Amino acid sequence: MKKLMLGNEAAARGLYEAGCAVVSSYPGTPSTEITEFAVKYDGINCEWAPNEKVAMETAFGASLAGRRAACAMKHVGLNVAADPLFTMSYTGVNAGLVVFVADDPSMHSSQNEQDSRNYAIAAKVPMLEPSDSSEARDFVREAFAMSERFDTPVLYRICTRTAHSQSIVDTAEPEVPEPVPYRKQPQKYVMMPGYARLKHPVVEKRTESLREFAETSPLNRVEGTSDELGIITSGICYQYVREIFDESEARILKLGILNPLPDRIILDFAASVKRLVVIEELDGIIEKHCRSLGLCPDGRNLFPACYEYSQQLIARCLGRRLPDAAEPKQVPARPPVMCPGCPHRGLFYTLARNKVTVLGDIGCYTLGAQKPLEAVDSVLCMGASVSGLHGFNKADPSNSGKTVAVIGDSTFMHSGMTGLCNIAYNGTNSTVIILDNSITGMTGHQQNPTTGYDIKGDPATKIDLEQLCRALGIGRVRVVDPYDLAACDRAVKEELAADEASVIISRRPCVLLKYVKTAPPLAVCADKCRGCRRCMGLGCPALSFRDGRAVIDATLCTGCGVCSQLCAFGAIQKQAEVQK
Amino acid sequence: MNTVSIMICGVGGQGTLLASKLLGRILVDEGYDVKVSELHGMSQRGGSVVTYVRYGDRVFSPVIESGEADFIVSFEKLEAGRWAHCLKRGGLIIANTQQIDPMPVTSGAAVYPADILDVLSAEGVRVDAFDALSPALEAGSAKAVNIVLMGRLARYLGLPADKWYGAIRSTVAPKFVEMNLRAFGLGYNG
Numbered sequence: 001m002k003k004l005m006l007g008n009e010a011a012a013r014g015l016y017e018a019g020c021a022v023v024s025s026y027p028g029t030p031s032t033e034i035t036e037f038a039v040k041y042d043g044i045n046c047e048w049a050p051n052e053k054v055a056m057e058t059a060f061g062a063s064l065a066g067r068r069a070a071c072a073m074k075h076v077g078l079n080v081a082a083d084p085l086f087t088m089s090y091t092g093v094n095a096g097l098v099v100f101v102a103d104d105p106s107m108h109s110s111q112n113e114q115d116s117r118n119y120a121i122a123a124k125v126p127m128l129e130p131s132d133s134s135e136a137r138d139f140v141r142e143a144f145a146m147s148e149r150f151d152t153p154v155l156y157r158i159c160t161r162t163a164h165s166q167s168i169v170d171t172a173e174p175e176v177p178e179p180v181p182y183r184k185q186p187q188k189y190v191m192m193p194g195y196a197r198l199k200h201p202v203v204e205k206r207t208e209s210l211r212e213f214a215e216t217s218p219l220n221r222v223e224g225t226s227d228e229l230g231i232i233t234s235g236i237c238y239q240y241v242r243e244i245f246d247e248s249e250a251r252i253l254k255l256g257i258l259n260p261l262p263d264r265i266i267l268d269f270a271a272s273v274k275r276l277v278v279i280e281e282l283d284g285i286i287e288k289h290c291r292s293l294g295l296c297p298d299g300r301n302l303f304p305a306c307y308e309y310s311q312q313l314i315a316r317c318l319g320r321r322l323p324d325a326a327e328p329k330q331v332p333a334r335p336p337v338m339c340p341g342c343p344h345r346g347l348f349y350t351l352a353r354n355k356v357t358v359l360g361d362i363g364c365y366t367l368g369a370q371k372p373l374e375a376v377d378s379v380l381c382m383g384a385s386v387s388g389l390h391g392f393n394k395a396d397p398s399n400s401g402k403t404v405a406v407i408g409d410s411t412f413m414h415s416g417m418t419g420l421c422n423i424a425y426n427g428t429n430s431t432v433i434i435l436d437n438s439i440t441g442m443t444g445h446q447q448n449p450t451t452g453y454d455i456k457g458d459p460a461t462k463i464d465l466e467q468l469c470r471a472l473g474i475g476r477v478r479v480v481d482p483y484d485l486a487a488c489d490r491a492v493k494e495e496l497a498a499d500e501a502s503v504i505i506s507r508r509p510c511v512l513l514k515y516v517k518t519a520p521p522l523a524v525c526a527d528k529c530r531g532c533r534r535c536m537g538l539g540c541p542a543l544s545f546r547d548g549r550a551v552i553d554a555t556l557c558t559g560c561g562v563c564s565q566l567c568a569f570g571a572i573q574k575q576a577e578v579q580k
Numbered sequence: 581m582n583t584v585s586i587m588i589c590g591v592g593g594q595g596t597l598l599a600s601k602l603l604g605r606i607l608v609d610e611g612y613d614v615k616v617s618e619l620h621g622m623s624q625r626g627g628s629v630v631t632y633v634r635y636g637d638r639v640f641s642p643v644i645e646s647g648e649a650d651f652i653v654s655f656e657k658l659e660a661g662r663w664a665h666c667l668k669r670g671g672l673i674i675a676n677t678q679q680i681d682p683m684p685v686t687s688g689a690a691v692y693p694a695d696i697l698d699v700l701s702a703e704g705v706r707v708d709a710f711d712a713l714s715p716a717l718e719a720g721s722a723k724a725v726n727i728v729l730m731g732r733l734a735r736y737l738g739l740p741a742d743k744w745y746g747a748i749r750s751t752v753a754p755k756f757v758e759m760n761l762r763a764f765g766l767g768y769n770g
Contacts, residue, residue: 004604004614108619132615165642166604166616236642243641312645325647326703328665331658332690334682336592336627367625372687442625536687541626544681545688555722
């Protein structure tokens with residue numbers, strides 16, 4: 001059946017059709033929907049793991065048990081899961097194992113622009129990359145077959161544009177393989193030095209077998225008839241190239257297998273054209289490989305190393321004519337903002353007001369770094385707020401009275417709790433604020449171990465954050481409602497002044513959650529508003545300033561009341577009061 | 581046929597994703613090759629959002645750039661100005677006249693260019709500007725702005741209205757179907 005599917009949705013379809021039995025993932029844009037769509041298929045046992053390392057090890061265990069398994073993560077998630085990946089390369093698999101990694105060129109939703117192909121090379125595992133949804137489905141089946149044939153985990157790279165573009169997929173019925181019985185094989189699965197030494201040469205030999213496989217695989221193919229211009233490319237760049245050049249204008253080597261690269265195909269292709277060009281986003285990996293083969297293609301000399309490409313970028317770099325177009329207009333930017341009624345806003349306002357240094361973390365609350373709140377001083381990676389705070393206070397204990405870490409509930413479970421354990425164990429007087437909005441927010445509302453629900457929304461064991469923090473050695477743990485500015489102010493002041501480590505749990509569910517009942521919108525009483533702009537300091541999208549007065553957009557306001565607590569003139573009230 | 585490129589732009593939360601999903605579904609049913617590109621994640625939190633819909637005999641790139649769009653459907657006035665350079669010469673902008681202040685305007689760092697659609701018209705750009713919010717409210721919710729605008733676009737695309745009604749029924753949650761059918765009708769006939 002022909003259906004329009006997101007790249008990630010098609011990858012999930014591929015998992016279903018390949019009879020994948022277990023998927024364990026941690027959400028991260030642009031990888032999240034692979035698992036969200038996979039959970040809709042009966043027969044795939046899906047779950048949100050607390051982090052990517054746990055997810056990958058779970059998938060490994062499922063493969064060991066003889067069922068096809070997968071895990072999905074964003075590029076930086078693979079950093080977290082790199083440890084199991086490198087040694088799974090040595091153990092190999094029992095049933096097929098596929099690791100999805102979603103790269104984000106242009107950093108639409110990421111903190112860096114790393115190129116995951118480097119992991120495939122470093123861990124010596126094969127890597128595939130589709131260029132549209134149809135391939136996204138097909139390549140999953142190929143990946144499982146390669147995994148089982150070559151006894152290796154397979155990395156499956158997908159980039160934002162492929163992951164989040166819809167194109168047509170012709171679906172097929174699933175073929176569920178028989179489970180592979182588990183057999184005790186310590187030399188294969190126990191990677192202690194004696195056995196690991198035996199495995200390394202096996203891995204090297206496997207790479208050569210895989211390279212031979214890549215030479216004949218239909219996943220690498222040549223299109224076009226030109227003997228002037230030859231372009232080596234892969235993934236979404238293939239689509240951009242095809243958008244610009246028709247079959248007679250360029251010969252294209254489209255690589256579906258990114259690691260290992262096929263030497264003979266590349267050399268034959270180079271020999272068939274006068275000019276060789278490599279077009280690849282981010283790192284110049286294919287180009288470097290061509291150079292190792294003695295070729296001198298155009299590549300980084302013409303194309304940038306940063307940000308995603310497009311048809312016009314490629315056309316421009318190759319000196320082609322661009323369409324006639326007007327100049328872009330200079331208009332005010334529209335950056336993403338914390339939503340109206342966001343529970344993080346009141347807490348960040350309190351921190352900014354108290355001029356507290358804030359080590360931040362990854363989530364919606366990263367937006368607290370923007371104007372007008374500008375309440376966040378650093379953001380590095382998942383969990384770094386808590387461990388970074390410890391170092392900040394260790395280096396200079398006088399920091400501890402004016403510095404906090406802020407971290408979301410899901411991020412805390414991902415990798416914040418080990419940092420908190422370090423604060424208790426290695427003794428700094430640190431104050432950690434857990435922004436508990438009862439969901440994984442930024443990636444679009446995924447459940448996590450603190451929410452009490454699993455990926456299907458069924459009841460699950462709920463980790464109690466207060467008890468967890470106490471068990472990790474923190475004596476002072478208190479809960480505050482971020483809609484209550486006075487209570488937030490008191491909690492922050494008292495915990496910063498305390499002479500021991502503490503945790504403040506700022507607790508209120510994300511306002512976008514379906515079960516959250518919002519209050520009626522508020523309004524500004526025009527005769528009371530003095531135009532002091534104090535409420536504008538909250539950065540609430542429902543508040544704007546017109547003709548010297550604050551105005552509330554009733555279609556956006558959730559009635560959270562944070563702004564009315566700020567107003568010194570009592571000008572912000574319930575609509576009914578204002579109408580009186 | 582040549583590929584037709586439609587750009588749908590607006591503010592995160594206005595329902596551009598659902599609109600492009602609906603449009604994509606109809607175009608597939610009509611037998612076209614279709615690509616729809618969208619962005620998820622951080623950009624959705626009240627930021628400027630854009631989705632691309634392209635269809636024809638064979639579509640390669642899922643993205644639309646400067647001078648490539650046959651249609652720009654803008655859910656908000658300022659966003660029409662932000663993306664207008666993507667319009668092909670002779671293309672059409674369908675713009676909702678609704679104004680949603682971005683944070684730099686709210687915070688006083690920038691001024692909202694209220695006359696942006698007039699400026700575009702004066703430059704010779706074809707603009708079909710209308711208030712999509714009132715019919716949406718009439719249909720039952722401000723959230724139906726996206727479907728009102730799809731109704732307006734449908735007039736120009738020449739895709740039969742009954743196909744749209746079918747797609748709305750199969751895409752939208754059951755309890756919102758009636759409201760969205762009304763919203764589409766108001767955009768299509770209004």
